[in-house]
Amino acid sequence: RSEIFSIRERVQGSEHPDTLMSCYNLAACLGKQAKFNEALPLARRAETGMFKVLGPGHPDSNDAKKLRMQIETAAKKPQAK
Numbered sequence: 001r002s003e004i005f006s007i008r009e010r011v012q013g014s015e016h017p018d019t020l021m022s023c024y025n026l027a028a029c030l031g032k033q034a035k036f037n038e039a040l041p042l043a044r045r046a047e048t049g050m051f052k053v054l055g056p057g058h059p060d061s062n063d064a065k066k067l068r069m070q071i072e073t074a075a076k077k078p079q080a081k
Helices: 003-012 017-032 036-051 058-076
Strands: none
Touching: 003 017, 017 036, 017 058, 036 058
């Protein structure tokens, strides 16, 4: 995990919006690198946390849901070698 994410989690708490955004950003970066096994749990965590803390209608919650769905879809596709 990212050092920044770990620090935010320790200092601000696991449900702070900044911590959740760091989790989202880390998931997005790992997804872009095709590290889906690492990205997917973080995307799920960001989505769940944002829905809980920010509510289902918040734009960040909706972005987190889209990211999780994109990573799940990409993880199911066979990777080119």
